[in-house]
Amino acid sequence: MSWEVVIGLEIHAQLTTNTKIFSGSSIAYGAQPNTQACAIDLGMPGMLPVLNEAVIGKSIRLALALNAEIGRKSVFERKNYFYPDLPKGYQTSQLQYPIVGKGTLEIEVDGVKKTIGVTRAHLEEDAGKSVHGILPGMSGIDLNRAGTPLLEIVSEPDMRSAKEAVAYARKMHELVQYLGICDGNMQEGSFRVDSNVSVRRPGAPLGTRTELKNINSFRFIEKAIEYEIARQIEVLESGGKIVQETRLYDADNDVTRSMRSKEEANDYRYFPCPDLLPVVITDEDIDAVRAQMPELPDVKRARYMAEFGLSDYDAGVLTGSRELAEYFEAVLAATGGKDAKVCANWIMSDLSGALNRAGLSISQSPISAAHLAGMIARIQDNTISGKLAKQVFDAMWNGEGSADEIIASKGLKQITDSGAIEALVDEVLANNPSQVEAYKGGQEKMLGYFVGQIMKASGGQANPGQVNQILKAKLGG
Amino acid sequence: MSLGKTEVEYISRLAAIAVKDDEVGEVAAKLSNILDLFAQMEAADTQGVEPMAHPLDQVQRLRRDVISETDQHEKLQSVAPSTSEGLYLVPQVIE
Known part of the structure; x- marks a missing residue:
């Protein structure tokens, strides 16, 4: 008899603000310990949190992109637990009245489209960081991260394989960057994916789940879920029981391990935070955000196919990130808007290949969109052949100037006489x-x-x- | 509603408040009184009443997203029991 896999994801997206959610401290990454943690972040007596207006617009953006309900009146609550990196003894979060309600996100796996439900997304503050091993028997606490604004995006348990889970996570990752609400940097923890995994017999009630945390690459998320599915099936088939717990992924050995479980069951005793009043979102607030919404990836992709005649694959690659799409559109516009396929090919093969080899992103490309467009224009007007263009491309990559400068200095002009x-x-x-x-x-x-x-x-x-x-x-x- | 020893111990552990054995009875009675009050309120008919998130009938004021705090960690850490290289020190939290 087969097993059905059930996966739900909780994604923490750090919002791209200048300051914390409730104080005017900077959230810039990498500062010296505790230099960006003020009296409010530390929970000193008498301090009053005041909500950062920037988090509201960013939340509305996400809600619009997910076709989600918007919490017209959202409420902050206190989630109570004790841990040294949580200075107030509670995390200010949302529970009953989140800022973003039910929505959906469409994913595609092996050509099959599927709609994944988003249960809600709520605003909350991040905790600080513990540093271990500086002094024997002691832990160091850096509270720079405490109070950093997060949107926790909670999915329905709608995913049925590790592939689907990763497709959803990647799609959300792409989306929050398109929306300009999160930088998506997984290494710095700006985008964190926690996976709730369980298995059951088809049609049976949900099985006991385990949570996989702190995995900072999509490849490892997929491997960790694969491992966890196999582990759970093995436990159940040998007559055992799944224990509800948090497990960590050990990438070196490709296994998941139980995290030392907390003594207490989770009992966070949420209650509305008396320091913060309900946040009201008006029609005008929503209209103002809607007016500034960027074109979303799925819409852009469809437009590239319809307007430029690009294949589904090409359109998918080019819209994979907002930066790449903007680069493509800049090249295309500067070459007169024709030959989209030629522009796409240069960007997807030569440029992407070179960027990959150098470990650079499109925004760090040594060849600007204007320079690449200048080269393509010389192919279009027969000044150079595609073959000569490769030499021009290499020279531009090495910073030898624009296509015209390189063609002149190297005498690469095509013979057309x-x-x-x-x-x-x-x-x-x-x-x-x-x-x-x-x-x-x-x-x-x-x-x-x-x-x-x-x-x-x-x-x-x-x-x-x-x-x-x-x-x-x-x-x- | 009356709370027993087990509940008092559980609640005191969650709240990280030490309750001595000879105090359990008194604490249990006090907490039970509070719960009784809630039970009384719960009995009221609230059909059609919007849940109240805050006693003040006002909405949250917002702050502009501008850095206004400066580094004051030396001052703030002067009241901490123990610090090292800018970090607050606490008893080790993992094994």
Whole structure:
């Protein structure tokens, strides 16, 4: 009998604000310990939190993108527990009245589309960080992160495989960056994915779940879930029981391990925070955000296919990040808006390949969109061939200037003068009489040989189309 | 509603408040009184009444997203029992 996998994800997206959710402290990453933790963040007596207006607009953005209900009146509550990195003894969060209600996100796995439910997204503050091993028997606490604004996006248990879970996580990752509400940096913990995994017999009630935490790459999330599914099935099939617990993924050994379980069951005794009043969102607030919404990835993708005639695959790659899509659109616009496929190819093959090898992102590309467009324009007007363009591309990558500068300095201008090309063709044919005989005797592959010789004689600069045309005319005549 | 020893111990552990054995009875009675009061309120008919999130009938004022706090960790840490290299020190929290 088979098992059905049930996965729900809780994603913590750190909002791209300047300051904390309830205080005017900076949230910049990497500062010296406790230099960005003020009296409010520390929960000093008499301090009053005041909500950062920026988190409201960013939450509305997410709600609109997920077609979700918007909490017109959302309420902050205190989630009570004791831990040294939580200075107040409670985390200010939302429970009953979250700022973002029910919504959906569409994913695609192996060509099959599926709609995943989003239960809610609520605003909350992050905790600080514990540093271990600085002094024996002691832990160090850095509260710079305490009070950093988070949106916790909770999905329905709608995913049925590790692949679906990762597709959802990736889609959400792409979305929050498009919306400009989260930088998506998983290494710095700006986008954290917790997976709730369980298995059951089809049709049976939900099985006991375990939670996988602190995994900072999509590849490892997939592997951790795969491992956890196999582990749970093995436990159940050998007559055991799943214990509800948090497990950590050990990437070196590709296993999940039980985290030392807390002595107490979770009993957070939520209650409304008396320091904060209900947050009201008006129609005007929503309209103002709607007016500034960027084009979303799915819409953009469909537009690339309809408007530019790109394939589903090409459109998917180019809209994979907002930066890449903007780069593509800049190149396309600067080359007159035609030849979308040519622009796409240069970006997806040569440029992406070079960026990958150098470990750079599109925003760090040594070749600007203007420079790449300048090069493509020279292909379009026949100044250079696609082959010469590769040399220009490499030179631009090495910072040798714009396409025009490189073409001039390296003398890469394509030969398009048919008289000059004819002379080259004549020369090559005259120098290779036996090959000409062979060709005329039926060895058509000799054509490639002649083209190669002619291109070589021209220093690679003859226009290949014209070479072919003139060569065929001469040989045929 | 009356609370027993087990509940008092559980609640005191969650709240991290030490309750001595000879205080359990008194604490249990006090907490039970509070719960009785809630039970009384719960008995009221609240059909059609919007749940109240805050006793003040006002909405949250918002703050502009501008950095206004400066680094005051030396001052703030002067009242901490123990610090090292900018970190607050606490008894080790993991094994």
